[in-house]
Amino acid sequence: MNRDELIKYLQDKFQDKLQLLDTGRAEPFFLIKPEFLVEFCRQIRDDVTLAIDYLCNIGAVDTGERFEVVYNVASVAKRLRFDFKFILDYENPKIDSVQEIWPGANWHEREIWELFGINIRNHNNLKRFLLPDDWDQGNPMRKNWDAPDFKRMPEVK
């Protein structure tokens, strides 16, 4: 299945729940709704044509006004690869855990919970992960984060 066939297959299967983004990248990039996340993940994993059996990465992006959570998924069996993301509000961000679908999501979700302060529903082990054990300075990957010894790179003209 090549790129165009994959896009067509996914769009036929999920209709308007999926929106293709024009990124210029080799892999297709879709936008979905946050409440559709768990159902979507379950369906692409259980679909025999797609068989998305591998979650490469979960990443979060803070654009300054909103969060975007990006999932990179792949199928080792069918040699497929695509990405999808959804948009979250800045106030009280919450997503559902996908660790029951891909257990490897556990650590990725812990990481974005810790660094971005995005809450994860149905996660079984939300505790301090990468930051120092006595960390009390909030979520450092947020754009508006600041600390006494934190210096921003000066503007270079």
Next chain:
Amino acid sequence: MGLIKKLPVYLEKFPGGGLVTTSLNYVFSQSQASSLWYLLFGTACCAIELMATGASRYDFDRLGMIFRASPRQSDLIIAAGTITKKMTPRLRLLYDQMAEPRYVIAMGGCTVGGGPFYYDSYAVEKGIDHIVPVDVYIPGCPPRPESLLEGCLTLQKKVKKLKMEDWS
């Protein structure tokens, strides 16, 4: 003191001389400076240069510097690489476990003052002199083995100058 310091050298060259008159300070500081065993503490890319310095081309061993895997057996920490804030309690613990007299070499820009992580980093300690006292700073990113050897020779000079009563 000048004569006493030079005396052993004269007597060693004396033909058939089996007796040396010297000062305890001289013997201790000389032997200490000639066997600075260092702790294996490579945390980032500087450790690659440290390994290169320890390997046969630059040959650390000829200075009497042999790596030890235990802080109890080592006299020196060569902090080779970025020290993150999460690593700082471990570095302090290792330093505290070493027997005195003990020395620290800060190798590379990261340990000297944060280096490329000075700006825009929440994770990196900006200089290990916030955690442990540093004897020799070696800038560079990473420093070449020649720089590291020069730093170690500088430390040897410092060790030779110390007197026994200075050891705390």
